[in-house]
Amino acid sequence: NTPKGVYECRARGVFREENITPLIGDKVLIRLSEEDNTGYIEKVFERKSQLMRPSVANITQIIIVMSIKKPDINHWLLDRFLIMAEHEGLNIHICINKADLDDESINLTDKIYDKAGYQIIKTSTKTGEGILNLKKVLEDNITVFAGPSGVGKSSLLNAIKPKLNLKVGDVSRKTTRGKHTTRHVELIDLDSHGYVVDSPGFSSLNLDFIESETELGKYFREINEHSHGCRFVGCLHHREPGCEVKKQVEKQNISIIRYENYLQFLEEIRNIRRY
Structure with missing residues (x-):
């Protein structure tokens, strides 16, 4: 899609050699054919995400x-x-x-x-x-x-x-x-x-991209915020004493539904790491 219109383009073979696969959303440099509204992808610019x-x-x-x-x-x-x-x-x-x-x-x-x-x-x-x-x-x-x-x-x-x-x-x-x-x-x-x-959806919602149990809490905003008040560095907010997150759950400042989901995901990550 360009200011002048939409062109059907093919990726050059060099991308395969460089292990680059053009994706939906890529910003690219194209070279147009003089014969019709087609072209070739010459370059894939650096991706922001x-x-x-x-x-x-x-x-x-x-x-x-x-x-x-x-x-x-x-x-x-x-x-x-x-x-x-x-x-x-x-x-x-x-x-x-x-x-x-x-x-x-x-x-x-x-x-x-x-x-x-x-x-x-x-x-x-x-x-x-x-x-x-x-x-x-x-x-x-x-x-x-x-x-x-x-x-x-x-x-x-x-x-x-x-x-x-x-x-x-x-x-x-x-x-x-x-x-x-x-x-x-x-x-x-x-x-x-x-x-x-x-898109047809997210083909997988596995948590295998999480590398450690302590990483999970970073992706729960409210847990991450209160984790700094925990007694121990690396607190998993499960059975550890002096856990600020559990205190906030008791005070209903953190949703019990979110906290119980966190514990289920924590167990899932433990099982992934175990095997």
Whole structure:
């Protein structure tokens, strides 16, 4: 995509020799063919950021989309997405879609993640709530939408840019889970000086990128903040005496839901390291 139009380009063979794979979102130098609107990629410029699952480059922010109902919000899964996003160092927004379906649950979720230092964008494609707010967040950014299937990512993009006409999937009545409707990674121009990466989803949410048990707490903002008050350096906030994090959980300054998820992830990392 250039100021003069869109060109279909192929990567030169030299990239294979240099072990470089052009990715969605790359900024590149191209040489155009004189015969048609095609060309060759001559150079891939240095990337500001890179995700491997999905494989995209130069992302400036991530919006984690969850639905409050149909399917019900899963805080455990949301926290896994947040760990991955924090690890990548991306600017993070949480979007809770289908906000018209359950006020009580969305208020609880808002309270949990407000304590953790996150702002929530509440949206509904039925009522139009939050769509303009979401559109402003997308301006002048390259954004990747993350979240499980069925939460309404494609519906949100259709609401922001109706002419996209992206396919929208149904949620299974039996499993209350959605079906993937996006089949490939695509960079969508939003007409608002911004782009969105629409992808089939994150192929893996394994925590195998975390190298040690002590690293996990860094990706929970509120745990990381209070860990400096712990008696021992390297406190895992589990059974250690003098743990400031556990004190804050008891005082309800840290959500018990987030803390219990942290302990589950800690055990998972221990098992990964063990084997």
